[in-house]
Amino acid sequence: MKKQARVEYQNLEEHMRGEPITPENNEILYMEKDNIVTLTLNRPDRLNAYTESIYMGLREGINRASQKQDINAIVITGAGRGFCAGADMDNLKKTNSGSTITPKSKQEDQLPSENLGPSIAEHYKTRFGFLALCRKPIIAAINGPCAGIGLVMTLFCDLRFAAAGSKFTTAFAKRGLVAEHGISWILPRLVGHAHAMDILFTGRVFLAEEAEKIGLINKCFSAENFIESTMDYVKMLSETSSPRSISVMKAQVYKAFFQDLNNAAKIGDEEMQKSFSSEDFKEGVSHFVEKRAPKFSGK
Amino acid sequence: MKKQARVEYQNLEEHMRGEPITPENNEILYMEKDNIVTLTLNRPDRLNAYTESIYMGLREGINRASQKQDINAIVITGAGRGFCAGADMDNLKKTNSGSTITPKSKQEDQLPSENLGPSIAEHYKTRFGFLALCRKPIIAAINGPCAGIGLVMTLFCDLRFAAAGSKFTTAFAKRGLVAEHGISWILPRLVGHAHAMDILFTGRVFLAEEAEKIGLINKCFSAENFIESTMDYVKMLSETSSPRSISVMKAQVYKAFFQDLNNAAKIGDEEMQKSFSSEDFKEGVSHFVEKRAPKFSGK
Amino acid sequence: MKKQARVEYQNLEEHMRGEPITPENNEILYMEKDNIVTLTLNRPDRLNAYTESIYMGLREGINRASQKQDINAIVITGAGRGFCAGADMDNLKKTNSGSTITPKSKQEDQLPSENLGPSIAEHYKTRFGFLALCRKPIIAAINGPCAGIGLVMTLFCDLRFAAAGSKFTTAFAKRGLVAEHGISWILPRLVGHAHAMDILFTGRVFLAEEAEKIGLINKCFSAENFIESTMDYVKMLSETSSPRSISVMKAQVYKAFFQDLNNAAKIGDEEMQKSFSSEDFKEGVSHFVEKRAPKFSGK
Numbered sequence: 089m090k091k092q093a094r095v096e097y098q099n100l101e102e103h104m105r106g107e108p109i110t111p112e113n114n115e116i117l118y119m120e121k122d123n124i125v126t127l128t129l130n131r132p133d134r135l136n137a138y139t140e141s142i143y144m145g146l147r148e149g150i151n152r153a154s155q156k157q158d159i160n161a162i163v164i165t166g167a168g169r170g171f172c173a174g175a176d177m178d179n180l181k182k183t184n185s186g187s188t189i190t191p192k193s194k195q196e197d198q199l200p201s202e203n204l205g206p207s208i209a210e211h212y213k214t215r216f217g218f219l220a221l222c223r224k225p226i227i228a229a230i231n232g233p234c235a236g237i238g239l240v241m242t243l244f245c246d247l248r249f250a251a252a253g254s255k256f257t258t259a260f261a262k263r264g265l266v267a268e269h270g271i272s273w274i275l276p277r278l279v280g281h282a283h284a285m286d287i288l289f290t291g292r293v294f295l296a297e298e299a300e301k302i303g304l305i306n307k308c309f310s311a312e313n314f315i316e317s318t319m320d321y322v323k324m325l326s327e328t329s330s331p332r333s334i335s336v337m338k339a340q341v342y343k344a345f346f347q348d349l350n351n352a353a354k355i356g357d358e359e360m361q362k363s364f365s366s367e368d369f370k371e372g373v374s375h376f377v378e379k380r381a382p383k384f385s386g387k
Numbered sequence: 388m389k390k391q392a393r394v395e396y397q398n399l400e401e402h403m404r405g406e407p408i409t410p411e412n413n414e415i416l417y418m419e420k421d422n423i424v425t426l427t428l429n430r431p432d433r434l435n436a437y438t439e440s441i442y443m444g445l446r447e448g449i450n451r452a453s454q455k456q457d458i459n460a461i462v463i464t465g466a467g468r469g470f471c472a473g474a475d476m477d478n479l480k481k482t483n484s485g486s487t488i489t490p491k492s493k494q495e496d497q498l499p500s501e502n503l504g505p506s507i508a509e510h511y512k513t514r515f516g517f518l519a520l521c522r523k524p525i526i527a528a529i530n531g532p533c534a535g536i537g538l539v540m541t542l543f544c545d546l547r548f549a550a551a552g553s554k555f556t557t558a559f560a561k562r563g564l565v566a567e568h569g570i571s572w573i574l575p576r577l578v579g580h581a582h583a584m585d586i587l588f589t590g591r592v593f594l595a596e597e598a599e600k601i602g603l604i605n606k607c608f609s610a611e612n613f614i615e616s617t618m619d620y621v622k623m624l625s626e627t628s629s630p631r632s633i634s635v636m637k638a639q640v641y642k643a644f645f646q647d648l649n650n651a652a653k654i655g656d657e658e659m660q661k662s663f664s665s666e667d668f669k670e671g672v673s674h675f676v677e678k679r680a681p682k683f684s685g686k
Numbered sequence: 687m688k689k690q691a692r693v694e695y696q697n698l699e700e701h702m703r704g705e706p707i708t709p710e711n712n713e714i715l716y717m718e719k720d721n722i723v724t725l726t727l728n729r730p731d732r733l734n735a736y737t738e739s740i741y742m743g744l745r746e747g748i749n750r751a752s753q754k755q756d757i758n759a760i761v762i763t764g765a766g767r768g769f770c771a772g773a774d775m776d777n778l779k780k781t782n783s784g785s786t787i788t789p790k791s792k793q794e795d796q797l798p799s800e801n802l803g804p805s806i807a808e809h810y811k812t813r814f815g816f817l818a819l820c821r822k823p824i825i826a827a828i829n830g831p832c833a834g835i836g837l838v839m840t841l842f843c844d845l846r847f848a849a850a851g852s853k854f855t856t857a858f859a860k861r862g863l864v865a866e867h868g869i870s871w872i873l874p875r876l877v878g879h880a881h882a883m884d885i886l887f888t889g890r891v892f893l894a895e896e897a898e899k900i901g902l903i904n905k906c907f908s909a910e911n912f913i914e915s916t917m918d919y920v921k922m923l924s925e926t927s928s929p930r931s932i933s934v935m936k937a938q939v940y941k942a943f944f945q946d947l948n949n950a951a952k953i954g955d956e957e958m959q960k961s962f963s964s965e966d967f968k969e970g971v972s973h974f975v976e977k978r979a980p981k982f983s984g985k
Contacts, residue, residue, distance in 0.1 A: 177974065205565075214951035225588050246584045261927040261935070263974070264966030264982065266803075266957045272938035273950035278579050280876050280901050281939055285844045288935045289823050290923050302901075303579050303601075325589050329560040337560070337587045340571035341580055346946060348645060352572035353513035359565045368563030376476065376562070384563065504864075524887050545883045577878050602878050602900075624888050628859040636859070636886045639870035640879055647944060651871035652812035658864045667862030675775065675861070683862065 109145040109152075116145025117167070118152065123160045123326050124319075125153040132168025137176035138237045143215075146241075150222050157386060160326035160334075162222070163318070164245060165229035174236025174259050204332065205339025206355050211346050215269045216244035220342045223335035225325060229318045230296070230305065235259045240271045243278065246338065248305040249321070250296035251314035256304070261291040277345070279303045330368035331386035408444040408451075415444025416466070417451065422459045422625050423618075424452040431467025436475035437536045442514075445540075449521050456685060459625035459633075461521070462617070463544060464528035471537025473558050503631065504638025505654050510645050514568045515543035519641045522634035524624060528617045529595070529604065534558050539570045542577065545637065547604040548620070549595035550613035555603070560590040576644070578602045629667035630685035707743040707750075714743025715765070716750065721758045721924050722917075723751040730766025735774035736835045741813075744839075748820050755984060758924035758932075760820070761916070762843060763827035770836025772857050802930065803937025804953050809944050813867045814842035818940045821933035823923060827916045828894070828903065833857045838869045841876065844936065846903040847919070848894035849912035854902070859889040875943070877901045928966035929984035 106119030106128055117128040127149040129136035136142070146164070153159045166172055204223055212220045219226050219241075228242040230250035236259040242248050250256075260266055267275075267288055276284040283302045287294065300308040309317035325334075336359050344352050363369050367387040375382040405418030405427055416427040426448040428435035435441070445463070452458045465471055503522055511519045518525050518540075527541040529549035535558040541547050549555075559565055566574075566587055575583040582601045586593065599607040608616035624633075635658050643651050662668050666686040674681040704717030704726055715726040725747040727734035734740070744762070751757045764770055802821055810818045817824050817839075826840040828848035834857040840846050848854075858864055865873075865886055874882040881900045885892065898906040907915035923932075934957050942950050961967050965985040973980040 177971075211947060213948050217947075225584070246588070247581060261931040262970060262980070264928040264931055264964055264968070264970030265961050266931055266934045266954065267938045268951075268954045268958050270947050270951035270954060272935065272954055273942045273945060273947045276875075276939055276942055277575075278581060281943075282845060282876060282901070282904055285823070285936065285939055286904050288939065289844070289932045290919075290927055292922070303581070306581055306585050321589075324591070329589055330563040333560040333563055333565055334588045336565045337571065338584065340566045341575055341584055341587065344572045344575055345580075347572060349510060349516075349569050349572045350512050353567075353569035356565065356567045356569060356571055360567050363564050366563055370563070372561060372563030373476075382561070524883070545887070546880060576874075577880060602880070605880055605884050620888075623890070628888055629862040632859040632862055632864055633887045635864045636870065637883065639865045640874055640883055640886065643871040643874055644879075646871060648809060648815075648868050648871045649811050652866075652868035655864065655866045655868060655870060659866050662863050665862055669862070671860060671862030672775075681860070 109148050113141050113145050113148075115139060115141040116149055118149050120156075120159065122323060123158055124163060124322055125149065125156075125159050125161075126163045126165065127153075129164070129166045129172055132166075132170070134176060135170030135173035135233055136166040136168070136238070137173040138241075139176055139179065142172075147218055150218055150226070154222050154224060159224060160329075160331050160386070161322050162224055162226045163229050163322055164226065164242075165315075166231050168232075170232040171228075171230045171234045171254070172238025172241070173233055174238050174257075205336035205359060206343045208339055208342050208346075212342070216241050219244040219246075223338060224331075225334050225338065227318070227322055229315065230254055231314060237268065240269050243271060243274045248299075249307050249309055249314075249318045250299060250305045251311040252296055252308050253311055254296040254299075255293050256287075256296070256299050257291055257293045258287050259291050261289060263291075275304075328382060330372060330382075330384045332366055332368040332384070333363070333372075335386075336363070408447050412440050412444050412447075414438060414440040415448055417448050419455075419458065421622060422457055423462060423621055424448065424455075424458050424460075425462045425464065426452075428463070428465045428471055431465075431469070433475060434469030434472035434532055435465040435467070435537070436472040437540075438475055438478070441471075446517055449517055449525070453521050453523060458523060459628075459630050459685070460621050461523055461525045462528050462621055463525065463541075464614075465530050467531075469531040470527075470529045470533040470553070471540070472532055473535025473537050473556075504635035504658060505642045507638055507641050507645075511641070515540050518543040518545075522637060523630075524633050524637065526617070526621055528614065529553055530613060536567065539568050542570060542573045547598075548606050548608055548613075548617045549598060549604045550610040551595055551607050552610055553595040553598075554592050555586075555595070555598050556590055556592045557586050558590050560588060562590075574603075627681060629671060629681075629683045631665055631667040631683070632662070632671075634685075635662070707746050711739050711743045711746075713737060713739040714747055716747050718754075718757065720921060721756055722761060722920055723747065723754075723757050723759075724761045724763065725751075727762070727764045727770055730764075730768070732774060733768030733771035733831055734764040734766070734836070735771040736839075737774055737777065740770075745816055748816055748824070752820050752822060757822060758927075758929050758984070759920050760822055760824045761827050761920055762824065762840075763913075764829050766830075768830040769826075769828045769832040769852070770839070771831055772834025772836050772855075803934035803957060804941045806937055806940050806944075810940070814839050817842040817844075821936060822929075823932050823936065825916070825920055827913065828852055829912060835866065838867050841869060841872045846897075847905050847907055847912075847916045848897060848903045849909040850894055850906050851909055852894040852897075853891050854885075854894070854897050855889055855891045856885050857889050859887060861889075873902075926980060928970060928980075928982045930964055930966040930982070931961070931970075933984075934961070 106117030108114035109116040109118045115130050117130045119126045127146060129142055131137060153162050209221060226245045228245040228248045230248060233255045235257045239256060239258060279302045296308040299305045367385045371382055371384055405416030407413035408415040408417045414429050416429045418425045426445060428441055430436060452461050508520060525544045527544040527547045529547060532554045534556045538555060538557060578601045595607040598604045666684045670681055670683055704715030706712035707714040707716045713728050715728045717724045725744060727740055729735060751760050807819060824843045826843040826846045828846060831853045833855045837854060837856060877900045894906040897903045965983045969980055969982055
């Protein structure tokens, strides 16, 4: 299986292709393939520096993928040699003279699978909360430099993989800025508060290898086969896990930050009971007993 | 000391021996030796797949050990080559046609040392909460495959050691099931929410070595000397630490999830004052001053 | 730059010099150099065992450094071959016969930069809370054995570096004591509750290398160049990060333990807006555009 996957994706340019997310916005490209949506930050000449168009394109892409029953996973990556260089410095310079980089989005997201698992909408009313609210698994495929608000965005993805040698930086302390959009909250929960303060206070550049060691990313893959290794994982996720199970468990994990154990277990019991009457549970037992690969419907 | 321990336990079968926990239930074996209770999951022909008898036997064993002043630690392990293969598939298949695998236990546990340290009973009213409520240290000795509800159970033990190469899986997503009995709550607190989502979403098999790396287990020992290495640690714990200190600190740590820092420190100060009038504190100072091994009474 | 730093600090004795923190208290030495304050525990013949004079000296030193606009970082280290051997056993023996080692400090700290970032004073009303409340970054430079209450103190520093081979122990369980001054709360948040219980229950000695692996310290440096490596880092922090950014972000991280995500993000947005009108933000953009080293004023 792995060999097939590598042939399939050996042409990175092909993989990176996709259509502009809307006719007016080509800063995010949208592609569906093999039940997986890939959203590509597409300002390669600026190392995909973050703009409001990128933000609105990501929201639109997550929305669109969320509507589709046959989409099992969403990958976010960058065009060219970078992932996201942080806020575009041209915007920051304007900010210097009065404007702002944090207008609020007025878009209302509709995520149809929100009825799976506990409700978490009230807890994630933040800029990147829409990534947690989406019931499909979201994987950041960090193919190169990842800085500032670009890094914050990845922290609200469910999983993070990075190409070996990719450079990371929070950057804020180098610009005289602070911890924005909830990174002060999510980062300590991911890597502990001591590592969080190290990388927030210094704004130093660190590599994907260190990011893996401190738990900032799930895994560091060799740069040479980065897309292939990442897509192998995502395809495995898409092909062998119950999409329904993932949706429920994603909500359970994001809810657990705001619950005590008793409530978490109570909801788990209720969700387990609901699972027993699902198609995916029937298939989950059947494919095991019949010793064959599963074909989950997600229902 | 280590050499002695290894001779003593070189016959694994001898170590694994023990009596059925009750005359009617031989799915858990109970053994006392060297101030340590070992509870052995005993369905080796089914890789110790989880049943209600195993659950009730574990509760009975923890209860019994908790009553005994001379027991300093409790080890949970599996007979044969597995630890616990998860819910017995025969039961799951029945569930498929209507029955349930989660009847509530009606047994009332009485844990006599609960007066040591802060009260935590209200926070752990869940299936495996009895492991946290027990005031003696509980060590999961994961000698082989550890899956599904078997894995959940180990997460409510205090410490986890595993034999190198042991296979772990959450399994739920492969069966169309969800995160049960509080694993959605305890797992992110142990390994971070990103690793938690990786192993929950995929249900992939991972080895003891990776489990150590992400913090799921405390340590991975070579399979060849697994029981010896684990028992060396447990005997060290039993012979050189104050049982009273451990009981109080176990409650302090499990309470801390539900406290702010000010309360944790306040309780710590109160408990410290109580310690000063304990026998174990007198012995703790005396053995240090006299440069000899301690003999703690646990009082 | 590194070579310069190493020459500068190659004479450890010179670095360790400093003046008694007050005329009556030479158990803490105070030194300012290169915009960095170093506080040195100074009872080398007792491995800097903890006394009330050490505690009061640390508070005084943190207070004094906090008042100074030109101080960008604070280092806490130990004189001689140890860092801090824990509570002085002579005091513990007295405790055995009735007195106490935990008198409350009556000193009122005034930390002038507390207006930067969210207020956190209410959450840290504990013995070592003053370290979290200080708005300057505090780095524990653990040059040797670190035990008991000495270890607790370092856990409330922001960052911890240790010399390879340095011995750590919680020690409490060996003395019949319990988890004091909030270690039951902060340690699980730093290393997870399983590693916390391991080192609390056993009181075993572990080395700096293991401390790094479990996340107890940020990094382990070679013993030979320990002070140089640590000071390289602290100078980098002092010279290239906005002191204003660090102060705000330190408060954000310590606040985040007691916030939900929505509040953390809301405060982050407000603080970001304030940053835009700061001198440090102007300098942060200018030095980047002009491709030169920054000169932050901290305002």
